[in-house]
Amino acid sequence: SQQGEEDPQALxxxxxxxxxxxxxxxxSINNLQWYRQNSGRGLVHLILIRSNEREKHSGRLRVTLDTxxxxxxxxxxxxxxxxxxxxxxxTSRGDSNYQLIWGAGTKLIIKP
Amino acid sequence: xxxVTQTPRYLIKTRGQQVTLSCSPISGHRSVxxxxxxxxQGLQFLFEYFSETQRNKGNFPGRFSGRQFSNSRSxxxxxxxxxxxxxxxxxxxxxxxxxxxxxxxSGTRLTVV
Numbered sequence: 001s002q003q004g005e006e007d008p009q010a011l012x013x014x015x016x017x018x019x020x021x022x023x024x025x026x027x028s029i030n031n032l033q034w035y036r037q038n039s040g041r042g043l044v045h046l047i048l049i050r051s052n053e054r055e056k057h058s059g060r061l062r063v064t065l066d067t068x069x070x071x072x073x074x075x076x077x078x079x080x081x082x083x084x085x086x087x088x089x090x091t092s093r094g095d096s097n098y099q100l101i102w103g104a105g106t107k108l109i110i111k112p
Numbered sequence: 113x114x115x116v117t118q119t120p121r122y123l124i125k126t127r128g129q130q131v132t133l134s135c136s137p138i139s140g141h142r143s144v145x146x147x148x149x150x151x152x153q154g155l156q157f158l159f160e161y162f163s164e165t166q167r168n169k170g171n172f173p174g175r176f177s178g179r180q181f182s183n184s185r186s187x188x189x190x191x192x193x194x195x196x197x198x199x200x201x202x203x204x205x206x207x208x209x210x211x212x213x214x215x216x217x218s219g220t221r222l223t224v225v
Contacts (some may be wrong), residue, residue, distance in 0.1 A: 012180075033214075040221070042118075042202055042217050044216070045213050045214060046217065047217075048213050088155070092209075092211040102155075
């Protein structure tokens with residue numbers, strides 16, 4: 001079952017612009033994680049934000065979490081062609097540490 | 113350090129056959145999870161193993177099974193393959209629980225004809 005919904009489903013921007021993706025979820029969480037997947041390959045863990053954190057940075061990535069709205073956003077600044085990929089949010093819930101619940105993903109295309 | 117290794121990378125099987133996929137987790141990671149990814153259903157959780165025990169199972173038929181060995185390596189098996197089993201099968205390892213964050217393998221692309 002999918003708890004998260006990413007918005008938008010697809011995003012196409014020019015290289016150098018910023019890209020923002022949103023994720024909403026339904027139940028209370030322990031943490032929220034963002035992953036990147038390049039065309040049909042395995043997923044790469046990008047960043048993890050805990051339920052008691054509001055913002056986190058890692059290089060060109062900035063993640064925010066609003067537990068009152070049950071939503072998170074991923075901002076990629078100064079996008080590059082190599083950022084072209086699908087981005088997924090996944091949540092870890094208190095009642096089950098043994099699996100993550102995934103959103104459907106946002107497909108990001110960076111145009112040169 | 114070596115990443116998560118999945119073998120084989122590609123597989124073509126005929127309906128009715130069975131298949132076994134293998135996953136070697138990152139050294140020190142004791143939890144191994146399996147996911148099925150399809151364009152229509154997205155990422156679907158299959159099962160998770162820790163210390164050779166299945167701790168959690170997704171909503172898949174009994175044709176899907178798995179196991180974990182004492183060295184944390186894991187295998188999943190699909191019997192009586194159906195066309196709908198065509199998918200990318202992803203293995204992910206974590207230290208102890210999914211909350212720790214996953215490291216994924218590159219996946220096995222299974223095509224059932």
